[in-house]
Amino acid sequence: MEFTNQNIELSTLPEVEDSDFHGLEKDYLYMRLTAWGIFFFITGLVFSIWSLLGSFTWWHWLAPWAALLTFILFVEIKGFRIKGYSIREKDISYKSGLIFFSMTSIPFNRIQHCEVGQGPLGRAFDLAAVKVYTAGGSSSDIIIRGLQEERAQKLRDYITKLSADYE
Amino acid sequence: MSEIDLSTKKRQAPIGVAILFLLNLRKAVNLFIPFLFLKYGAGSSLLGISLYAIGIILFLGFIAFSYFEYKNFFFYAVEDKFIIERGVFRKDKTTIPFERIQTVHTAQNLAQQLFKVVGLKIDTAGSADNEIEIPALDRSYARSLQEYLLKKKEKDQKQQSEPGEEETTAQPEVESWEKPILKLSIKDLLKVGLTENHLRSGLILFAVVNGYIWQFEEFLLEPFEPYLEEAEGWLTQWVLLLPFTIIVFIVVSVAFSLIRIVLRYFNLQFFLNERGLVLKSGLLKRNEFHVPRNKIQYFKWSSNPLRKLLGFKTFVVKQAGVNENREDKRTVSVPGCKNKQLIDVLQEFYPERYTGKFHRLGSHKLLFFQRFIWLVMMPSIIVTASFYASELTWHYFAPIPLFVLLGGFWAHKFQRSVQFRTNGEVIEIKKGWIFPSHLSITMYKLQNVSLKRSIFQRRRGLSTLVFFTAAGDESMPHLSHNDAIDIYNFVLYKIESSQKSWM
Known part of the structure; x- marks a missing residue:
């Protein structure tokens, strides 16, 4: 695309480029994982107690719980490199x-x-x-x-x- | 204009007691309603006190309250601040530095017209609820006060920007001029009223009535009880009643839109002057908006199928601080504008719009698919499934393919209508087929930009741009990624290189 009425060329404009971006502290990833860890630990614990009391079949919650856990781990770790x-x-x-x-x-x-x-x-x-x-x-x-x-x-x-x- | 003195605490016009009382009357009525219910609904004896007594107590209580409210309402100025004190039980003190005043406008509702006073509203920079009202002032006094506050504000803002210079270079008198843009005649007003989006008016009315009416549910349903009990065949009854209901709905909606439009836009006058833009309108409640030049952020205009036939557009001035995208009392919107009037305003405030050639960009087909899937297919599937589950006959399914077809056509037309264009100074976005809307922003008025890209867009090499202004944000969906990046960089360059202030 061109802006022909401008006396500046688009190609000469500074671009926001990937290489300019600084990543965040690695600790931030660990912090996020800790927060998620706490969340999954608590939900896991609650559901386990529920199942031990016999009113919830184990795999009914364990399967989605594990799937969500994997998904979130994936998004967090892979997504961390994008943040900057x-x-x-x-x-x-x-x-x-x-x-x-x-x-x-x-x-x-x-x-x-x-x-x-x-x-x-x-x-x-x-x-x-x-x-x-x-x-x-x-x-x-x-x-x-x-x-x-x-x-x-x-x-x-x-x-x-x-x-x-x-x- | 007589100079006014605010060094001592001032009260409102004495008749303000009456105005405040009327303002409080609603609260009083709302307080009274539960007693009515207790008496007639629940059959409570109300501790043996008669309803009249309660009414009289509330009435006298509110008169006293209004009196003290009036007594405790002061406004005055200390140094470079305007101060308002008020409150009966809990005292409030609001301090407004002159430089933070955005606009000062006057308004008159029915009660204020009756008692020949005006309300003065002071708008400050910041969030949406920063509006302060002095409800009852003599007309001439309100004028002087408005003038005084605006003068003070300009002086203080000047001092801030160029300290030390203020005395020597006395404010260069800007020549005052006035250019009328639009006066809505009764005929045009009626046309605007009749071409209003009646469905919306109807729904607004329905929502309001619905919210209020169910407080009286017991009384309302009582006469229908015998019919409701024979619930069998209610669906057929409903179907028989439907045409009747629709006619009633249409008539009521049209009447409601007409009333709303006439009340709000009666004797509308829209003009430009050296300071900016002025809009006066209203029948029972006259509103006066003064939008200073620098407060204007961008313009938006829209239409609907009926108004398109008449060449009418509704012109909206987006001003800083009125940040919500929802309808706001302070939204300056001018219905019944023709193309010429629109261009007059744009030429005055956005001369850049008339330089250079525009480059146009459309929105990708993905927009069609998104609209089609979420707004057409999903509801169709849900409805089909629920019809299937309740084992209805084929008659019920018949309209569904038609809906899908029409919906698909609409989604297609909508996608084609979305257009971005720029001439390097101004950004314009057009959206909508049935209800087309158009907006125009000069780049130096922008705050910042954002580029969004979901994985669906990434696969097709698309991006969405969001433009932020101090009066809300606007987006352009599904541009090609390379164009989006070019525009992103260009807009940043324009904002950063501009010497003009956005406000």
Whole structure:
């Protein structure tokens, strides 16, 4: 496709390329797997007790439970490599999603504010999330989870400084 | 315009007591209804107190409440902030820095018209519920206050952007002008009312009535009880009743749309001025919207089959802060616009739209398959299966193939109607066959972009683009991936290189 009325060539425009993206901390994958582990452990335990009491046939829940477990392991491990963020001179991008891929870029001159958040599991793994907000409503925001806390703080300060230049 | 003084606490016009009382009346009635039920529905003695006594107590209570509400309602200014205090039991204090005021508009509902006062609504930047109303002010006072707040706001915003310069370079007086775009005559108003989407009006009415009416379920069903008991053959009765029901539904829906349109758009005046865009309309409740130039984010216009015949379009101005895609009281929509009026507005605010050539891109066939499978095939299969399960005769199955055929045709037409086009400055998306809608955004008004790609799209080399603005987001489904990437990069470049402010 061409934009012939422009005095710039499309091919000369900077592209958001895969190679620019940084992956997330490996610990973030382990954190997610831990969260899922807790979920599967608890559901497994509840169903087991149920079955031991004799009111639930084992394979009735064990088959879908195991299938879901395998599926989630697959999506998490395979999908982890897709998650990543990229910071260029004038914008920040985040991508994720194995089955439903999504990539969002926010120019620094449109950032409303930026903050660091950390949940209880995140604290245990020393991981934090950087949240970048625009005026475009919640679906347009970027949340980069799975950064070392110190790095997240630095990133936040960096983004805040860059976006402040535009105000 | 007389200068007004807000250094001391001000109250509303004294007649405000009456306005507040009327505003509270609904609450009072809602409180009263349960007693009615207890008395007549449940046959309770209400502890021996008569219904009249309860009514009078509630009435007096609410008069007193309204009086104190009036007494405790203050507005004043401290330094660079506008402050509103209110509340009887729980006191609220709302502080609005002048610079955060978005728009100030006045409105008059029936009660306010009756008592010759106006309500002043102040809109602030931020989420949707940040609207504050001063319900009862003298008309002239409201005007001055509106003027005062807007002036303060402009001054404060100026100071923020260029500190130190404000005194020397006195605000360059923008020449005031006014360009009328549209005045809806009674005839056109009726046309708009008659060509409204009656099905929607009917459903809205149905939802409202339905929600309210079942509070009185017991009373309503009582006269029908004997018929309902002979439930046998109710289906045939229902089928006999159906044409009658449909006619009633149509008549009521048309009447309801007409009333709604007349109430909302009576004596509609739509014009542009140096500040932006103004819309005045309404019969019992007159609304006045002033949308400042920079608050406009994008434009959207739509039509329906009947209105297409008349060349009418409904023009919607999407403004920052009115973020919800659902119908909002503050949505500025102008029905009965012709093409010429549309172009007048777009030329004024989006001159970029009239430069260069547009490049068009369609949406892939995948859109057809998705619509067809989810909206046509799935319901058909479910209905067929349930008919089969209840062993109905073949008559019942007969309309299903027809539905599939029509549905398929619709899905096809819909897919073909989806179109993206850009001239490098403006993005436009067209969608819809029966209810076509069209939108136009200049790229510097965009906040950011997003590219979505499911595994189904990946296999066919497609992507969906989502454009975010401060007034909601819009998407273009199933573009070829390479085009989508080009547009993505280009839009980012445009946002990043633009010096113009999105607000």
